Amino acid sequence: MLAKQQQLEEVQIDEIDRKIIAATQQGLPLTRHPYNDVAASVGVDVAEIISRMKNMTELGVIRRTGVVPNHYKLGFKANGMSVWNVPEEKIEELGKKVGSIDFVSHCYERPRFLPEWPYNLFAMVHGKSREEVQQKVNVIAELLAQDDFGHQVLFSTKILKKTGLRIK
Amino acid sequence: MELHANDKIIINQLQGGFPICEDPWSELEKKLNIPADEIIQRIEHLKNEGILSRFGPMYHAEKMGGGLTLAAMEVSHESFDEIAEIVNEFPEVAHNYARDHRLSMWFVIATETPEQVEDVIQKIENKTGIRVYNMPKLQEFFLGLKFEV
DSSP: OHHHHTTSOOOOOOHHHHHHHHHHTTOOOOSSSHHHHHHHHHTSOHHHHHHHHHHHHHHTSEEEEEEEEOTTTTTOOEEEEEEEOOOGGGHHHHHHHHHTSTTEEEEEEOOOBTTTBOOOEEEEEEESSHHHHHHHHHHHHHHHGGGOOOEEEEEEEEEEEEOOOOOO | OOOOHHHHHHHHHOSSOOOOSSOHHHHHIIIIISOHHHHHHHHHHHHHTTSEEEEEEEEOGGGGTOEEEEEEEOOOSTTHHHHHHHHHTSTTEEEEEEESSSSOEEEEEEESSTHHHHHHHHHHHHHHOOOEEEOOOSEEEEEOOOOOO
């Protein structure tokens, strides 16, 4: 488990990168030249902002740049966290399979807690209703077939807290 | 709010791949065939309406040296609000959801260093007297929000 966690390796970023992160983690300004405005607030020229942000994208520090829709507002009001007990030795193959389904937004391997929590694969499924989520979960179950040793869907019943991630 | 055809294009096409260059809007104008100013205005409007929760780069917390985990607790119905209040008071708790399961409370802990995650979990356990299941991701299999409207 520890060895696997280390796969999410930390990469080297410096003081200027951190300033760029601080200036953009709430978003880019919706101006005609957003990177110029970031450059002005960080205090370096725009070419440097662009090359550093491209570099951070290549390193995976920036996952992607674009818009993030609020699925709830778009009518995807049901969100089900589907959890699966799948054979450990096939987790990579199965995880990639499930993660590539277009209605799965996040797909992770997480540790089991035996005996009470045998589930090691998590796939977040969104739908317009619980029924729709359930149908989509059934599609995953069919795909996993004999490798599905058991699964559950945990529906969210209430958002208790939601704040963005803050990075200093 | 009723979405305009161009809003849908923006939502479907711009969940990644916003250009990193001096004049990103002109590049998008060509790609989406929508005037640059209109794209900016539509994103602004969609943000104000709450249809978009963000516009900009999405950062990967662990790659920057931070700690991140998903944690779960078995909280009884009677003490649910009280426990939620204790858990939510921790600034490291970013999201917290009630879910219909014996493990009824699920939250994300984000810290500046990986070591601090364990520390926060300890504190939550001490304050609530309830075991916290620590379920960090061991592997990630694609992360793309692919909502189509």
